[in-house]
Amino acid sequence: MAGITINSNIASLQTQRRLGDSSSALNQSFQRLSSGQRINRASDDAAGLAISDSLRTDRLVYTQGIRNLNDGVSMLDIGDGALNELSNIVIRVQELAEQASNGTFSNRQRAALDTEAQALGKEYLRIAQTTEFNGQKLFDGSIQGLTLQGSYATEGGIQTTLGGVMGTGAVGTKTDFTAGAGANSVALGDLNGDGYLDIATANDGGGTASVLLGNGNGSLNAKIDYTAGNNPDSVTLGDLNGDGFLDIVTANRGTSNASVLLGNGDGSFKAKIDTATVSARSITLGDLNSDGILDMVTADWFGSNTSVLLGNGNGTFKAATAYTTGASPWSLTLGDVNGDGILDLASANYSGVSASILLGNGNGTFKAKTDFTTGTNPHSVTFGDVNSDGILDLVSANRGTSNASVLIGNGNGTFKAKADFTTGTNPDSVNLGDLNGDGFLDIVTANYSTSNTSVLLGNGNGTFRAKTDYAAGGGAYSVNLGDLNSDGVLDIVTANSTASTTSVLLGRTRDGVAPLLPYTLKTQTDAKWALSLMDSTLDRIATHRGQLGSIQSRLTSAIGSNSITVENYAVAESQIRDADVAQEASLLTKNKILQQAGSSILAHANHEPEIALKLLKGV
Template identity: 25%
Template sequence: MCQWLGWPGWFRDVPDKNCYFKKLSDSRMNFGINHNLMAMNVSRNLGNHYQELGVSTRRLSSGLRIGTAADDAAGLAVRELMRSDVSTLNQGVRNANDAISMIQTADGALEVIDEKLIRMKELAEQAATGTYTSDQRMIISSEFQAMASEIQRIAVATDFNGIKLLDNSLANATGAWGWSNPSTQAAHSGTSLDSTGPAKVHFGTGNTSAEDYYYVGVSNSQVGAILEPNGVTENGDEFQVNTYTTSVQANPAVTGLANGGYVATWQSVGQDGDDFGIFAKVYDKAGKAQTGDIQVNSYTTWIQSLPTATSLADGGFLVSWNSDSQPPDSGSWGVFAQRYNASGEPLGNEFLVNTSTSNAQNSPSVTGLPDGGYVATWMSNHTGDANIYKQQYDKTGAAVGAETLVSSVPGTQHTPSVSSLQDGGYAITWRSDQNGSNDIYLRIFGADGNPVTAEAIVNDVQTGSQIDPKITTLKNGNFVVAYSSDQSGTNDIFYQVFDSTGNKLGSNRMANSYTTLNQQEPSATSLAGGGFMLSWSSQNQDGSGYGIYGQQFDSNGNALDEEVKISTESNNDQGRPSIAGLTDGGVVAVWHSMDQDSSDWGVFGQRYSPTFNINTQESAQNYLDNIKDAAVRVNANRANLGATQNRLENTISNLQIQAENLQDAESQISDVDVADEMTNFVKEQILSQAATAMLAQANSIPKMAIQLISGG
């Protein structure tokens, strides 16, 4: 009888061999030669130990607990994000250091400009005394002008890694000094041809304005921007604007761009394949054309006329014009507009400005706003009377509210002109007969588009006819309205200076010194140095028809030097002048001229550079305060740049701490615990050795079976 002891193949007594082999064959670990299950089991265990030993070896040799996603899938995902952030933060530190280097470059150049201003004030003080003759002052003035020229050279030449620093390339929309965080203006792209704007210093791991970047703006430090000039001089020769010269090119307008260049626009007959079309040309800061004649209007049927243009806060510009019977305003004249970047490439399609489409809408005027948006105003007679309307747009080009009536008093109103104000609002001026005669009116609106003031009359004398108002805002926040008036029997150009809230500063003054026959078609622009300039067409002053003339004024409205003849050509008529201030303190004027290009009317232009002289005792005395103001501007810029550098240094310290702590957190997840892993390594090493020994024993079992078979 066989007695089982609880384990296959083990018995207390074996009465016969049949019982032994029967129980052995019934066991799970049969004593066979075809399959060595014991060896297979040991081999599997040995493989597991070798695998774990390999993992430990990899971890100990790499120092990483997580080498593959299989080690810790969730941990790997977290670790890779942390690694990305650490790498980004370290690059952010390098970016901030680059920004500090840029600021130090700008500050060093401004330090030299400071030195030049100190010398200029010393020269002005010398020339201001009465112990020098005029000839001696001319000698003193020559050095004064040389210092001004050197300031201009420094401002234009100073760059960091190819990016200009002081020539307005890094100025923000409001002209603020030092660092800023404009929410509406595109940053400088890092190229010299693209739109201007503050440098965007990026240091964070995302793109959130409150956490990951801010802007470094360096204001315009050209001599004409920090120091008010006391004259202008021709910069080069008169030039023809239009390339296409067949038939008529007329009614031009010009606006300066933030990059120092400018854009001229005009109407041209037949160039778009039909009647009048609207064309434009972009120029760089050196006055070199960057484009050919750009066709602005995409709708070419009938007439498009009376273009106007404005620069925008993003460095681009907007052109607006009248269009006859253009859908969706196919009943009569409508006002259309097209937006462009600084290079003259269209942004989107042309669009209808006016909402009301019955009867005629025409005579548009547009201005860019500090927040990146813009305002259009025009004359509309859709109610039967001619009234002035406006439409405000945000920086994306979306209309803000509905079109709004500007004047609250009924009457016949024409020729509006609009200019943005430094507080984000804008002022509109227009001609109205609401008091029984043609007078010039003014109204101020806030940034929200709501009126801030009631409409007020501009002209002091209400006899005769006042027409063609133009408005421009000065660097100090005040603004000027110019207009043509026949109050003395012939037309003359008058102007009125207002403070930023619309209060008159003094009375109306006459701009033109030549008073024979008519002076008309005024244009106005502010200058980078703080003053302004007016231009107009003057009858027979050049001895043949109308010519183009201009006069420069300081910020208080005082005439500087004498009025200048802008147009070189004297034959036939030159008219419809438009003038725009440039970032270097100079101006550019355009006008149309009859038969100058031998083919009816053409559009011509002339650039002017600012001049600085102390040839007289009075001009030297005036420059004492002027230079003090310039030094304040420069040193305010330097102070804010210094504050920005300190902020960047603190930013760098914070970034380094963030990167250090994030690296520590990543290490906790990713790095191997050497002590723990070494313990596991030794354990797996011992188990592997034991399994290897047992595998050798298990492999010997079939030999025992062979012995049984052979009877051994």
């Protein structure tokens, strides 16, 4: 039995302890109810705090993942909108091509349709090059693969692409196809109306032209040979009789004539019709007198001149008219270099170390030549806008100096001084095309001595990057560009005189949207080809939109899954961290009562020493 003491008030101490416990419990209830959380510090529930923090982190990560995926959906929405507009452009060009394909139109009227079609092509390129989301270009080839992060680490990312196809500027390994003996010139066109490019070669050693029909996948059928004149050095294609089918024309050095093989529209050709020329090395076609009929121009190697033969519209030509060029013209090209809407002529003068420019008068005649310096022994020449100023520039392949000369046009028929760019050894042919889809023309040469082709990617300002060489067949002599596997990207084709083959080097691709392949509506045949070209382009756009749509569908599913996951993480975290308000309110009431009772009892306990004092008063 406890006694009454003065030194120690055990009852008070016990009551103080109990009152402190109830005060702590009351404070905890206040904290939980004011914060809404059961765990406010590690001491409340260390294990629960660790688990709830982990769950909270997961919830926040998946919530950000939802935002990431929604950004991805927004990016794809912008991309799909751009593709929709590209589709509208292609459909309009198709309409124009269909109109231009009609035989009731003249070539002059087709030229007006072509003006709109070319403007639409430029807008197509602008949209493809400038469509962007958050500062990132979507279709210019800069985005190769896309990771949309929906949750943790690599497995939490959705690996996808923005799809589409554009060139890289590189080409694959060559595939050789047998041509005629001494194949030294190659031309591309749809010879059988199936919408695929076919190949025609001029075979110097066999006196023939070979036709290799394309399958649309980069492969070619076995050659079919047609008799031409002796030593055909050059071949070109065009509709000479207005029937809508491409015809073959060869320049025959050995017989000093040109052979015309009229096409039947099914890939076969009629027997040749010969037209007299003078030691023709090269041949090209164009409407020189604005009558809607293709005319012929040949480079006369021994005569140091060029012959102009006006077409009759039935596959025959009027007598040749000669115009002086530089010494030993080897190659010819036509284009409007002074902006008057009339074709002008350029020749590569092998012995003259120059290119001659003859401005056209629009009636089939030409002004006297003006010579511009090139590299040594220019073997081939072509026109193209290499500095993006809308004016044709001149590029020559120089056999003697193993380089390409670029002469920037002034727009009045004159050119600035040449700038030289190294190619492979002894380039015999040059062509221009956009191989990497950046909207700038690139240089491609066929290099005879090294049996390869050089690609010099353009910078769009008249300069070019260092060459990259790709193996071709033996004695690569001529080069042309076209889409042989229907992917919308230019491929390289060479005629190889030593190997008597033609080499196909398919362009390598990457994600993006390529510019429209070159087209024109200026003739009925060209318009028909443009119609096929736009049809395949529209198919590619539809496929591309399907790719984006499938990605959007996947992202929508991923967002839904993430939303459920976030909800479940929130529930799990709440069960651990959040306070049960009903329970805490009950505890609050209990602790308040205990505190009030403790305070009252403590007051009584503190009076116990006074009892001892009263007892001592009686002593």
